[in-house]
Each structure stands twice: as C-alpha cells, then as structure tokens.
Amino acid sequence: MTNIEYLTIEAADPAAAQRFYADAFGLDGKQLRVQGSEAPTSGFRGFTVSLVVSQPSIVIGLFNDAIAAGAKELKPAKKSLWGFGGVVQAPDGTVWQLVSSSKKDTGPDVRKIDEVVLLLGVADMAASKQFYVERGLKVGKSFGGRYTEFEAADSPVKLSLYPRKGLGKVAGVATEGSGSHRLLIGSDLGAFTDPDGFEWESAA
Template identity: 50%
Template structure:
C-alpha cells in the first residue's frame, strides 16, 4: 500500500496562498503550498475535493472561500445522486469541490474535514491504474472512466479520472498547458507518473 501524506500546490504567491487555505480550512488540511514561477495556463489537470459533515458546513466554508478571494464555478446545491456540493477556483488557480453525502440538516455547520480527495485528470484511466497498481496501490472502486484507489493510512484519497471528463464534472474548460503545479507527498519514494504528475518522498505517517 502507498500512502499519500499530503499534496503541495505550487503557486506564484506563497504567502497569500497560505493565508487563503488557513482562513478557509484551518490547520488540518493536508495541503501545503510553495512558491514557483513555472508557467501554467488554464486547467492544470487535477482537482481537490473536501468532504464535510453536512450541507451547512459546505455553505459556510464555501462562503468563507469566496470572501477570501475564491471564485464560484458551481454554487453549492443538492445533487441528483443525493449529496450536496459546490465547486470553486482558489486564488492560485486550483479547482476545489466542497461536498457532503449527509442529509439536509445533518452535521450542522461543523467545519471538520472528513476526507480529502485528489483527482488526477489522466489520458488513459486503465493505463494509469495499472501503473499505480504496479507501485503498490490497490483499487477500491472502478467505474471505467473513474477509478478510486485505497487510501491506506494516507491523509489523501487518490482518484483517476479521464481528463476531459474530470473538467466537465467540475464545470471547467479542459484546455490548459504548462506545469501541473502539483507535487504529491508519498511515503515510499518519489517518481513522475505516466501523465507527468510529480510524486515526492514524504516522512512516514505517525501511527
């Protein structure tokens, strides 16, 4: 099993990005930022999902993000599959979904983060899945266009989604070029995957 300890977003203004994520999510988000001048335009090929305890929490955190400089892509609303979610773009350009599967009224406005999901937009889901399985990941869910891998003891769940499908799901234009602006901290050794996403060695997770 390969465990993801955190993800690192590469941003042009590190201090502003750190302030944004601290203000919106507090200290428990397993996301770091670091400065980078690597050029990137449009969709960066990944999204980050944060699962919260109820619709009121989604509304509150979404509003806090907008007040801190984020842009709404899809305002929070009930979904056909029964959940409640909204999509926004952070000031650094990364795309986020805030979601819950809880029923209306459940969870109150408790902002506790229940799960963080990193979705990578890939060219070939089957090929990318095989490459990750070869590195020790195990498949938890396989829907063809979307595969979710077992998180193990990691702080972040990894999902693989066909790139254009991921962009459509999150309501953004799939066009983009340049750096992904993302590094994934993994326990067990760094590498670059078949879609160009960089993985970096992270300290072992505490028991």
C-alpha cells in the same frame, strides 16, 4: 498500506496562498503545503482537490469562506443527484470541490473535514490505473474507464483517477491547459512522474 501524506500546491505568491487556505478551509501543513513557483502554466491544471464533509451546512460554510477569502465560484453550492456540493477556484488557480453525500443537515455545523481527495485527470484510465497498481496502490472502486478510487484507510489524502475531460466538466472548467500542474504529491512511494506528468516526491 501506501499513503499520500500531503499535497504541495505551487503558487506564484505562496504567502498569499497559505493565508487563503488557512482562512477558507482551515488547512495546515499536515495535509496541504504551499511553495513558490514561477513555472509556466495556463488553463486547467488537470486535477481537483475535494473536501468531503458530513452535511450541506458545512459545504456552505466552506464555500462562503472561500469566496470571502478571494476564491472564484465555478459551480454554486446546491443539491445534486449524489448529494450536495459546490466548486471554487483558489486565487492560485487550484480547483476545489466542496462536497457531502448527504442532502440534509443531521447535526451542528462543526466545520470538520472528513476526507481530502485528490482527483487526477488522466488521458488513459487503464494505463494510469495499472501504473499506480504496479507501485503498490490497491484499487478500492473502479468503474471501467470512468473512475478509479484507490484504498486509503489511514492515508491523510485519498487518490482517485478521472478522465481529464470528465473531470473538467465536473469542475465546471474548460479542459484545455498546458504547462506545469503546479502540484507535488508527497507519499511513501518515492519520487517519480506518472503518465500524465504529475510529480510525486518522497514524503518528508
């Protein structure tokens, strides 16, 4: 099984970014790393990261902790057709979706993150999907040109593809943006750059 072992967020102030992710989400170096970068970037960086949890109270807790740690609210945490969720933007610019498929609490708030999902905004769904299939990823779910999710049974991070404009709408941000994505994806696939400019590196 092909795995994404970790994500590396590039930030102008890596020490501050590390503090934010520890305080807001309790994420350590296993799934999320931070490194310094002054690469030019502006607007939407073309991706979001989702933290999937079991119930609304956990979403609310993560959301409030993120705001207290300096995040910007993009969408308030509330019920929707598909469940419960909210969206925040970290001080370094990364957009985070905090979500649960449940609309009601069913147990104590244990602040456990069940899944970390990287959603890449792509220009051509068919081309990007084929690109990753050719590199060994297996499609788990696919809805035409609207969404593709790859299997990730044992992977610390799950990969999904979304049309860039649609992803921006879901995240509550304008889709215009240029420059660096300020993201490195560490996996056992090796080093390469995908059709939308997202950089992958060999996990170490």
